[in-house]
Amino acid sequence: MPVPNARPSLEPVSAEVDVAIVGAGAAGIAAARLLRAEGRRVAVIEARDRVGGRTVTASFGGHPVDLGAHWLHAGHMNPLVDLARARGEPVRQAPPGGPVVTNGRVGSGAERRLHGDAFERADRAFARLARAEEDRSLKDALPPLGRYGRAVAYTMALISGRPLEEVSVKDFPSEEFGNNYFVRGGYGAFLARLAAGLPIRLGCEVTGIDWSGPGVALETTAGRIAARAAIVTAPVPVLQADRIRFRPALPSDIADAIGGFLAGAYDHVIMNWPGSPFRTADRLSRIVLRDTSYGMLTNMDGAPFHYLELDQATIRGAGGPAALAAFAREFLRESFGARAVARLRVLHVTDWCADPLARTSWVVVPPGRVPIREGLGRPVGERIWFAGEANSGPLWGTVGGAWLEGERAARAVLARLGDGLPHIPTAAETP
C-alpha cells in the first residue's frame, strides 16, 4: 500500500473518557470534533497507523492521488463542501462529464447527449419505482434504453457497488450523481487536516466492547478504555467478521441489521499516462468497447494521472490487482491502439475488499432489506451507537454521508450524557 502523504499531529488519549470512538475515518473524525467542541472527553481508537479510513491520499512521484474517496459528492447536501469553503480549503466544482468513446472513436455531441439521456431515463425510472410500494432490484427496474442501454447498466452497477440484481431500487437515491466537487491535494489529505489536534490513538485495534456494566469498556490491543458511551464506526463487513466481540452479544435487531448488508466493491487502477488521448483535466469520460463500458477520470488536478474505474464484477472476475492492471492496459490498448498506450504506466490498483479493516468500498442494501440502514442507527443499551457510511440513506456510500452520521451519533450521545449516563471518573478524580 502506498503511504499517506498527510499525517496530522494528534493528542494522546486517556484511559477514562466520556465517549470512546472506534475508528478514525470520516464518521469517527466528525463525531470526535463535535464532542470535543461540546467540551466532552473523547478517545478515538484507530487500528491503522493513519487516520482517514477509506479516504487516503498517497504521493506518486510527488503528486497527490486518492486511493479511496475522491469526489465530494452532492455538494448541495454534503457538509464537507461548506466546511472546506469555510476553512479556505482549495475546493472546486467538478467539470461536466467528458466524452463518450465508443470502440476507439470519440462520440459526436449527439451521441453524448444520447448516452446522457439514457442515463437520465434510467435514473428517473429508479426514482419513480423507489416510491412504489413493492421493492425490487435495480435490474428489474431498468427500463429499455436503446443503443447505450448496456453502457448505462454498467455504470449503474459500478455506482451501486454490486450487480444490479442485488441492489434495492428503494436504496438508490440519485442525488449523489450531481453537483460534485474536488479538493486540490486530495480528499484523504483534507480529512487528515480535519483530524488535526484530536485525541486519536493509532495502531491500536479494538477487539472487544464490554457493555455489561454501567458504561462501556473497550478492550484494545493496548489495554482497556473506560467510557460512558461508545460510537462504533468500523465498516459493517468488519463487524460481520466479528472482529469486535460484544459482551453481552448485540441485540438481535442490531445483529440482523448488520448481517443484512452486502459488501460493495469499487476500485481504481491508478495510471500515469503522459500523452494520453484525453487532454482535459478532471473529466469523467466513458469508454465503451464492444459490450463493456468503463469510466475514466482523466488528468487529475491537471497532471497526467488517470483512474480507470472498476466495478464489482470486473474486480471479482479478474482475481487480483496484477490481473486488473493487465486488464486495464489491454482494455485501453484495444480502445486506443498500441502506440497510444506505449507510455502508460499502471502505478497501483486498489483492493479495498481485501483490506481487513474495510472489507468493502461501501455497503449495499439488497431488495427487501431497506429498513436495515435505520435499524443500524438505533442505540444499544443507550450506550453504544453505530455510525458510518452504512447508516446514511440519502448520502449512502459516501464520505459526506459518513460525516453526517458521525455527527448524528455524537448528538445522540450528547443528549444521553446530559440525561444521566453514568459518570466514569478520570484517574485524577479516583480517590
Ligand SMILES: Cc1cc2nc3c(=O)[nH]c(=O)nc-3n(C[C@H](O)[C@H](O)[C@H](O)COP(=O)(O)OP(=O)(O)OC[C@H]3O[C@@H](n4cnc5c(N)ncnc54)[C@H](O)[C@@H]3O)c2cc1C
Ligand atoms: C475506491 C473508493 C472510492 C470511493 N470514492 C468515493 C468518492 O469519490 N466520494 C465519496 O464520498 N465516497 C467514496 N467512497 C466511499 C467512502 O470512502 C466511504 O463511504 C467513507 O470513507 C466511509 O467512512 P466511514 O467513516 O464510514 O468508514 P471508514 O473510513 O472505513 O472508517 C472506519 C475506520 O475504522 C477503523 N477500524 C475498523 N475496525 C477497527 C477496530 N476493530 N479497531 C479500531 N479501528 C477500526 C478503520 O481502520 C477505519 O479507519 C469510495 C470508497 C472507495 C473504497
